[in-house]
Amino acid sequence: MGEVEMQPDPQLGNANDDDDDDDASVPGKQIRSKKKEKKRHNKWLSVRRCARIPLKLILAIVTVYVCILSSERYFYYWVQTTIERTDVHVSEINFPAVTIIPVVVTNLNTSEQAQRLTRVFNMARAVLWQTPDAARLDKHSFDAFPEYAHLNPTMLDIDTVFDSMQYSCKNFFAECTWRRKHINCCSIFRSKSTYRGFAYVFNSLRCEFPDETWPWSVGTSGSLSGLNVKINRNQHMFDINMLGVIVHEPTQVLGHSIVYSTEDRIVIPVEPLRFTAEADVKARPLHMRRCLFESEIGRLGQSRSECISKCHVQYVLARCNCTLILPTPLTAKLENITDPTDYKGQTICGVKHLPCFNENKLSLFSMSNIIEESRENIFTTIDCGCFPQCDHTQYHTSTYTERLSSAENIDSVVEIDVYFQEETLFLYCSRLSFTLLDLMVSFGGIAGLIMGISVLGWVNAILDRFTCCRQPNDG
Template identity: 25%
Template sequence: MTLKSIWVDYCENGSIHGLRHIIQKNETPWKRLMWILLLIVASIAIVVLVSASWEKYSYSSMEIAVDDPHYPLTKIDFPAVTICPISKIIYSKALKLVLNKHSNDSDLRTRWTNSLMALSRMQFPHNTNLYYILKNIPTIKIPLDDISDLMLKLAPSIEDIFIKCFWRGVTYKCKDILRFQRTEQGFCYSFNSQTAERSTNNESNIHPPFDGRDGILIPLRNNAAGKHTGLKLIMKNMSNEFFPTDYRRRGFNVLVHPPDGAPDVASAYKVHAVRDRITQISVSVAQVEADDSLNRLDDWNGQCYLYKTKAKNLSSLLHKSSNEDTCFIKCRMKAIHEACNCTQYFFKLYQGLGSHCGIEHIPCLIENDVLQRNAKVTEDEPGFPEWSIPFSMHCDCRPPCSFITYTTELRYEIRQFINKEPLSSRYDVFLEVNYRELYATSYRRSMRYTTQDLLVSFGGVASLFLGCSLVSILEILYIIYKSFLVLVRKHYNKYELNNNAF
């Protein structure tokens, strides 16, 4: 069998349209030329359309569709709740540990008082207020290495803040279900947060989130909604523990956030001590899951980040997490360090982050307060003229493809008190965080143009223009293989003939 006979036989009996007209002996030359041109045009059209389909597949947009409007709560983590006292210093502790040591020197005592008050007001996004606190008042420079330890000793403890704690209607010791949490508002306490610090010497075996397999932290979940079904906290109003010159309203900042993310203090609710009032935070949940079709996206060029945190050993703020809030907090820390060469005292010092910020760094913090509120946008985005964002951080914080969002609503209710209760207890702060509905809404994020769509497009184009299919492609490969064998055999026979001639 010769090479010519192989291809002639394929053209006569193959499934690709038009080939048999080219090799027919009784066809005139101009008809053969016409069929050759038609095959060339069809082949070019296939290449163009297939290239367009591939480009559409490679850079396909995403779509989000409702997967289950009644998704069970049992499959979703209960949100983390972080409590930050408005006063970062217990006044009685400040008297005992610092101020009373300078009773005989009123000027030094005043300087210490002013410095402590300034440090207690150091927080994002209100550093600008420090200008009015420090304006024309004397201060003392506290050694930078001592600031964090000192503020930690003066900070309110769990016993200083919380009276009773309830989870799903059952009373627990507050120290058993709350953890120490570092935030941009200072030292706080969190429930169900994977980013809170984990003590190694806890006597209790509760302390949610709890350890699962391979050291993965597992947050608590809930399958009930409505009053008294979630977290309930009774807190002291701490009216007597503010500095005498601190006239802010007594109370706390409350943050509801995903368990795997650091608290975003800019979204905090202020809960104040008001007589016989209960503050209720109702939570609605929505979950977005990434479809397997997103796995083909490049991690850096995709519209979202595919990384799913394993929540393993998350004992600090600077952990690997897919949460956007955590990313922006780390970006703000970096921006402050680059601008002021320091880190706020309520964060741990990590390698390369210099020293803690002291009184001498406050002018720099004030100057860069606006910087921390603005992230840089790409130059081609409309609506962002250069003058509208004078200062901006360089953050690369893309949204995760899979995430859970908690939508909250703040409500107030009059508490039904008992006549035998002491009058002072009627000014305690009552807080409840519960689910609003018995279900969540689940969405699925997928590629608009899937692999199946790509294959259908390839097959449709090839069938439309040449009438070929996957079997046709296999036929061509088979013919190429046979042709290769013929050429090899021909070359071998020629080689044997030359050897025999000698």
């Protein structure tokens, strides 16, 4: 028998081939599966990124909006006035300045010309000061003096009426008391304030030749604790029928409180309010803080009272088509507003314009920053925009008068008593309610709360953009 040749089993050979193929295909499948998995991951990553874009945009808009609301507190509601103290003693503030002016007089000269000029004087004072007598004046009252139609009413003073310099401080005052001690009246009063005519002012820094020790202060409250003066009704050439008393700040010419009285005793209790401001408030615009610092007043060259006076004059010019020549300022440092060159081409107000003044009921010597224009039940006003000092004291008064019996008033005098009603007062302070530091903290808190942003996070994000600063990756 011949040899039988052994043939390889085809099935076995195919099996080996398949095994080889399977072994060769395993790495490829893993690679393909990894690629597919990476594609799916990148797809979801892109979806998540795209979904975050509108969310981040909405949050960014919300953050900006809230930051704008927060910044409004910084730019528009930055200054607030609060009570700093309730126990400030009156010795810590200045005593108010007091100006005394005869408003209505009787001329002892019986000549017709003297009597007519005196009536014009009293009428002009009543209109310019808006005394109670002004309401009783009518058209016939103003038309009764045609010879004085062009006479400037602000130029009418005691010298003009009586053509005499025979009055004096010694004749005007009968007795003066300061802090319950008798004192020489002529040593504490200065004559000829900015008001035309017979006027005396006490404790004012804006008068001619003020005392070097002014402004004075007191250490207590109550009647006779401040200024008490007695004035002779019967002067050498005239009798005083009505007095005007102005209580005002020593640094101002005018005051909020003007008292007109024909009584024998005028009692003026004063209730002061003290106002101060932090230095940081100066950073805010004037129309927001509504007060002036001392350096700003020096730059403007006028006090609040002078600003208000000019505002009233401008109102007269608009209403009555004439210009008033106001009295010369008290100190040489102030601008001379009576310079004739200032009024070229303008009509100077005369007695003939007094009906227009009286119709508009404008007091040229009041400290009112608001001029009322109300007519026929339509309430309208004009704001002069004259701001006080940030560091100042307001003196509010509540006045009462009384008529003394003949026995008590045997010397025919008028007594004026000015004093602080209480020993303590309120101190108000204007300060920044929202500072720049508060604004930064507010912005940081808003950004961190809504968007999770911080300064450190931004720094790290910027540094990660540079290869040298990237953090090493493990693996």
